[in-house]
Amino acid sequence: MSNAEALARYLNASKRAVVFTGAGISTESGIPDFRSPGGVWSKMKPIMFQDFVRSRDARNEAWSRVFNRTAGWTGAEPNAGHHAVTTLLNAGKVRAIITQNVDNLHQASGAPAKKVIELHGNAGYAKCLTCAERFELEDVEPRWRAGEDLTCGCGGLLKTATISFGQPMPEEQMARATREAEKCDLFLVLGSSLVVRPASGLPLIAKEGGAKLIIVNREPTDLDWCADLVLNTEIGPLMTETLALLA
Numbered sequence: 001m002s003n004a005e006a007l008a009r010y011l012n013a014s015k016r017a018v019v020f021t022g023a024g025i026s027t028e029s030g031i032p033d034f035r036s037p038g039g040v041w042s043k044m045k046p047i048m049f050q051d052f053v054r055s056r057d058a059r060n061e062a063w064s065r066v067f068n069r070t071a072g073w074t075g076a077e078p079n080a081g082h083h084a085v086t087t088l089l090n091a092g093k094v095r096a097i098i099t100q101n102v103d104n105l106h107q108a109s110g111a112p113a114k115k116v117i118e119l120h121g122n123a124g125y126a127k128c129l130t131c132a133e134r135f136e137l138e139d140v141e142p143r144w145r146a147g148e149d150l151t152c153g154c155g156g157l158l159k160t161a162t163i164s165f166g167q168p169m170p171e172e173q174m175a176r177a178t179r180e181a182e183k184c185d186l187f188l189v190l191g192s193s194l195v196v197r198p199a200s201g202l203p204l205i206a207k208e209g210g211a212k213l214i215i216v217n218r219e220p221t222d223l224d225w226c227a228d229l230v231l232n233t234e235i236g237p238l239m240t241e242t243l244a245l246l247a
């Protein structure tokens, strides 16, 4: 049986699948995996949340990375993997997408924003740290280039809507992700090494609830031992082939 046939067999038997995605699905769109050797964090130090809040220099450095596109998180196009997941979602086969990515590529491929649970936020826009009002990057970029320390009308600091190192996990998204993991009958991991806590606990929650666990990742993961199927392969070609085999 081919990889695609094996995956299609599980998807065909599932009624409430959930897809969990990590950096591996977006590297196929040219977005660097920031934790891997050669990734963004091996070239520049992450800015801790506490430093961002405390220091104007740290904020300036953070915005410089955003507007000079240093991190490479934005501006890429969704690939075959994102499109296949969106097809499954829109067909009702997948209930929700839980993602560790901040690149907005699930939404860019047509997934409704309310079906995408972003555990690490979204680098595509900014939010006020005090009142949570949303700001578009193209609206605030000229203000930053003019030398402003970016703030909201309420006086709060603006920051990209990502969850930085040192910043608490978003409670609502974690709660939603946990509920989806509990309720699903198939938990499909696409391109995550499953090492970042607390997100790495979600596959175990799904397994405890009786779901099948499938891990598709280029390298082995720490949770391969409890998976029903492990496929060490590229995501885009596999998912495209699998879609063609679904009932």
Ligand code: ZN
Pocket (backbone or CB within 6 Å): 128, 129, 130, 131, 132, 133, 152, 153, 154, 155, 156
């Ligand atoms: Zn505000």
